[in-house]
Amino acid sequence: MKRMKYMMTLLCAAQVCLAGWANAAPLSITLPPETAVLKPSALPGYPLAQQKCSICHSADYINFQPPGMTLAQWTAEAGKMQHVYGAPISDQDVSTIGVYLAVTYGSAQTSDADVQAALNPSAGPPPAAPAAKVDxxxxxxxxxxxxxxxxxxxxxxxxxxxxxxxxxxxxxxxxxxxxxxxxxxxxxxxxxxxxxxxxxxxxxxxxxxxxxxxx
CATH class of the missing domain: 1.10.760.10 (Cytochrome c-like domain)
Structure with missing residues (x-):
């Protein structure tokens, strides 16, 4: 009998706690303001990265990547954002952003042959005629x-x-x-x-x- 009374007491206490939680005001969480920024650069990928990359993640995501990554590695990271996560960037955007990230955060130099090739593609198609107004x-x-x-x-x-x-x-x-x-x-x-x-x-x-x- 004592055990039964003890169990009933615990059950009542649990019900009181649950009722209190149900009537409590919703928990409000205020996140600190974003302070991380991309490193400035004169490369065309800098404003493009500001525009596109910050849609989905903080600049800290880039700061946390391993130092010394190559152009190929940074371009692959940008390509992953496009193909795996559906980032709204084109193949040309991937190349341009990859150059900016590799030079600014990685081991690449602006004078590197592969960087210059990415910045000045000579085998690309000729400029297209002006397109109709986009929807x-x-x-x-x-x-x-x-x-x-x-x-x-x-x-x-x-x-x-x-x-x-x-x-x-x-x-x-x-x-x-x-x-x-x-x-x-x-x-x-x-x-x-x-x-x-x-x-x-x-x-x-x-x-x-x-x-x-x-x-």
Whole structure:
């Protein structure tokens, strides 16, 4: 009988604890602001890495890689991001980013023959004729914008509905939104920084900004 009473007491205590947990306020966790940055460089892969790599991970991911990696190794890492993790980068982006990472973080030198070959591909196809205006949704997908934004729900960054509402009636809205896309920044929608998209052409910036403001 004493054992039965003891077990009942434990059961009641457990139920009280569970009830307390169920009624407790949700736990709120605030992450520290991002401080890691990519090492600056005059190489064309630097702004491209700022734009593309920071969509999915911090610059610390690069800092944690083994020192002295070669051009082939860094290019393979960039290729893995493309083929395994679905990063929105082209084969040319992989090569360009690989050069930047290998020279800035690895053992490669700008004067190396393989680096120069990657920077100045001589056997590539001739420049293509100007393409027709790209669809806004295709631009959003190819630049990884939808990894952090959606049309009507906040993800990492604000929903495009919220951006359109913020700038409603502002005669400079198109210029401001296009500039935010091109230069990135932090503070407008919280502490999480938006990477710069400096590689997007002026026409495509206008297409994206117009689409966002129409939501």
């Amino acid at each position: 806004a949704m295709a631009l959003l997908q190819s630049n990884g914008c939808l990894a952090c934004h959606s049309i009507d729900q906040k993800v990492v960054g604000p929903a495009y509905h919220a951006v359109a509402a913020k700038y409603a009636g502002d005669p400079q809205a198109l210029v401001k939104v296009a500039s935010s896309i091109q230069h990135g920044g932090t503070g407008k929608w919280g502490n999480i920084p938006m990477p710069p998209f400096a590689q997007i052409s002026p026409d495509n910036l206008q297409t994206l900004a117009t689409f966002i403001l129409q939501q």
